[in-house]
Amino acid sequence: MTPPNHKLKARNVLYAVVLACLNVCASQAEQIRVVTEELAPYNMTLNGQLTGMSTEVVQAVLKEVNVDATIQSMPWARAYDLALHDPNVLIYSITRTPEREHLFKWVGTIATSRWYIYSSASHPVSLMDLDDARDWQTATVNEDVGEQYLIGKRFAVGQQLQPSNRYELNYQKLRTGHVDLWISDELNATWLARQAGDDPERTLVRSLRVPELEDSGGFNMAFSAGTADATVALFKKGLKTIRENGTYDAIARKWN
Incomplete structure (x- = not known):
């Protein structure tokens, strides 16, 4: 049975809205800047390549959400300042403290720490x-x-x-x-x-x-406050997915 015309129109409008939202999310995510520091063995430069447990987790999330972004390593004070003041900045490995809670939009824990x-x-x-x-x-x-x-x-x-x-x-x-x-x-x-x-x-x-x-659970990924909530939600979903499909555990075993 063919759906009535108004139902077809409503469905087409819904599809268009969903597609537009996905395009916005992708556009916002593609513009992000990813920053970190030299904190071995979580994030570190070896033979000219940025690696480490946290870095591999972030790279896996970027792949999962289909975002191509270059990760920059710099002194922590500079990375922290960028994430505090510029929009669309993703910073890791950052500890989630009460003092920092409202300064950033938190994605989730990527490594434990003591x-x-x-x-x-x-x-x-x-x-x-x-x-x-x-x-x-x-x-x-x-x-x-x-x-x-x-x-x-x-x-x-x-x-x-x-x-x-x-x-x-x-x-x-x-x-x-x-x-x-x-x-x-x-x-x-x-x-x-x-x-x-x-x-x-x-x-x-x-x-x-x-x-x-250690009360926060370890090192985190976090976005600057000026980042769109849709982008943060996209990365939260990506982190959740790599935890559920075994990718995260494989990375953790490699570095622990």
């Missing part, structure tokens, strides 16, 4: 709680979550905190005694120690765990 304040085995520092760290110099990275966390706890840059632009510089500062402590993600700390030819179990001391930085 955070510690480390000291050197050659100069171990015993910390019962965070207040004990106030008597020591701590290495941080400009604008990263470790530095923001300590500033939020009333640690001062230039006094207790000694920032750098690169994580490997902080390991070297700890190793050579230029600082007493270093706040870092565990995988990053052990990776950098091994890259320097050291055994992390012999050179690094976990002086204090920082569980507050």
